[in-house]
Amino acid sequence: xxxxxxxxxxxxxxxxxxxxxxxxxxxxxxxxxxxxxxxxxxxxxxxxxxxxxxxxxxxxxxxxxxxxxxxxxxxxxxxxxxxxxxxxxxxxxxxxxxxxxxxxxxxxxxxxxxxxxxxxxxxxxxxxxxxxxxxxxxxxxxxxxxxxxxxxxxxxxxxxxxxxxxxxxxxxxxxxxxxxxxxxxxxxxxxxxxxxxxxxxxxxxxxxxxxxxxxxxxxxxxxxxxxxxxxxxxxxxxxxxxxxxxxxxxxxxxxxxxxxxxxxxxxxxxxxxxxxxxxxxxxxxxxxxxxxxxxxxxxxxxxxxxxxxxxxxxxxxxxxxxxxxxxxxxxxxxxxxxxxxxxxxxxxxxxxxxxxxxxxxxxxxxxxxxxxxxxxxxxxxxxxxxxxxxxxxxxxxxxxxxxxxxxxxxxxxxxxxxxxxxxxxxxxxxxxxxxxxxxxxxxxxxxxxxxxxxxxxxxxxxxxxxxxxxxxxxxxxxxxxxxxxxxxxxxxxxxxxxx
Numbered sequence: 056x057x058x059x060x061x062x063x064x065x066x067x068x069x070x071x072x073x074x075x076x077x078x079x080x081x082x083x084x085x086x087x088x089x090x091x092x093x094x095x096x097x098x099x100x101x102x103x104x105x106x107x108x109x110x111x112x113x114x115x116x117x118x119x120x121x122x123x124x125x126x127x128x129x130x131x132x133x134x135x136x137x138x139x140x141x142x143x144x145x146x147x148x149x150x151x152x153x154x155x156x157x158x159x160x161x162x163x164x165x166x167x168x169x170x171x172x173x174x175x176x177x178x179x180x181x182x183x184x185x186x187x188x189x190x191x192x193x194x195x196x197x198x199x200x201x202x203x204x205x206x207x208x209x210x211x212x213x214x215x216x217x218x219x220x221x222x223x224x225x226x227x228x229x230x231x232x233x234x235x236x237x238x239x240x241x242x243x244x245x246x247x248x249x250x251x252x253x254x255x256x257x258x259x260x261x262x263x264x265x266x267x268x269x270x271x272x273x274x275x276x277x278x279x280x281x282x283x284x285x286x287x288x289x290x291x292x293x294x295x296x297x298x299x300x301x302x303x304x305x306x307x308x309x310x311x312x313x314x315x316x317x318x319x320x321x322x323x324x325x326x327x328x329x330x331x332x333x334x335x336x337x338x339x340x341x342x343x344x345x346x347x348x349x350x351x352x353x354x355x356x357x358x359x360x361x362x363x364x365x366x367x368x369x370x371x372x373x374x375x376x377x378x379x380x381x382x383x384x385x386x387x388x389x390x391x392x393x394x395x396x397x398x399x400x401x402x403x404x405x406x407x408x409x410x411x412x413x414x415x416x417x418x419x420x421x422x423x424x425x426x427x428x429x430x431x432x433x434x435x436x437x438x439x440x441x442x443x444x445x446x447x448x449x450x451x452x453x454x455x456x457x458x459x460x461x462x463x464x465x466x467x468x469x470x471x472x473x474x475x476x477x478x479x480x481x482x483x484x485x486x487x488x489x490x491x492x493x494x495x496x497x498x499x500x501x502x503x504x505x506x507x508x509x510x511x512x513x514x515x516x517x518x519x520x521x522x523x524x525x526x527x528x529x530x531x532x533x534x535x536x537x538x539x540x541x542x543x544x545x546x547x548x549x550x551x552x553x554x
């Protein structure tokens with residue numbers, strides 16, 4: 056009986072903990088000069104933020120576990136809850152120069168530029184995708200559009216009387232990259248504490264993954280796209296989106312080559328669906344879906360803008376410049392998309408649809424590419440077909456032109472109790488300077504282990520099978536299949552990739 060009571064108490068404690076974490080989603084800073092706040096703590100409340108010069112074209116945000124806005128990012132500046140810059144919060148995402156930041160006045164134009172993840176206590180990671188000055192010059196001179204650096208900063212919100220301070224800035228995770236977009240998203244590890252950070256890497260036909268722990272960041276680990284499913288790259292508007300349970304990921308990284316009157320062009324209205332393993336970060340390709348690519352009904356081509364899962368994960372919505380479609384993910388017909396709505400006003404007064412966001416109230420809000428004083432939403436997104444109830448310009452305010460909802464993961468996602476992550480919970484997967492080191496990672500031929508001479512090294516596959524056990528400091532891995540593996544020495548476990 057005592058054991059049952061302890062289990063029940065533990066379960067109740069976990070439910071309370073993750074419901075509190077869910078409140079981190081409750082504020083959406085949105086709009087441009089001035090920005091406003093969508094407050095979802097009860098019914099939707101809208102209020103202007105104090106700083107009239109604060110502008111958000113692409114943003115990320117986080118609240119505390121009581122639902123109070125903590126801070127937010129516009130891609131290059133970090134703002135406290137009062138919408139004034141955090142101490143040392145200028146020029147984040149600028150490890151190799153400030154040209155792009157200065158050109159756009161400190162506000163990124165690119166979807167999913169940044170994302171904020173809790174670290175520990177009242178400290179937070181801010182991850183961002185940016186351009187070095189040389190790459191920014193190429194972009195601004197119309198030579199090439201690409202992003203070449205993934206970086207992070209750390210914010211301590213206990214500093215500066217609760218208004219926060221950046222305590223580490225522009226720490227580089229990956230540079231000399233050739234990202235064609237900013238697409239950056241995160242999902243909770245199955246242990247309910249750590250995070251998987253996922254970055255689209257189209258030119259290498261893969262996704263880069265990082266395991267984000269409270270004290271360190273592991274990776275990158277690479278998840279490759281099947282060659283048969285590779286198309287044309289979607290320049291800079293691509294997005295990644297996870298389902299609410301974290302078990303599916305949708306990506307608009309690629310398009311398909313089509314023809315009009317015999318002329319080849321890229322039809323970008325495609326989305327790829329993956330299963331996601333929250334224990335190991337494994338992406339498994341499932342299906343490609345496509346919505347109609349209208350090239351004649353509107354002043355511009357009806358190019359896709361955003362994607363968003365329904366709360367139950369059975370439907371996926373796609374916003375294009377002029378249209379909204381619903382895709383049935385339980386239907387394997389890649390052309391099953393249902394037309395939900397066209398422009399939410401007359402063509403002359405329409406400002407184009409932009410990215411979408413699933414709000415804490417269960418509705419999906421659809422941003423505006425140019426900025427509108429009204430925003431449309433889907434009232435019942437779990438309902439298949441027109442019963443999902445698209446509400447054109449359902450929210451109107453007088454402060455600002457609304458842009459896209461902030462880029463936010465599901466902070467309230469808890470541990471996956473249906474699985475046991477092997478070989479150990481990620482608190483045992485640590486890298487410290489004084490610990491043993493395995494390299495290269497990824498590996499092609501041999502791996503080498505430093506600082507563990509004479510100790511037993513055990514190599515496991517994802518199923519937990521021992522495939523090698525030795526005391527040598529060099530292991531030949533060329534005979535093993537490509538993928539993720541674990542090497543264990545005493546009680547410490549590290550992940551390696553064999554390519």
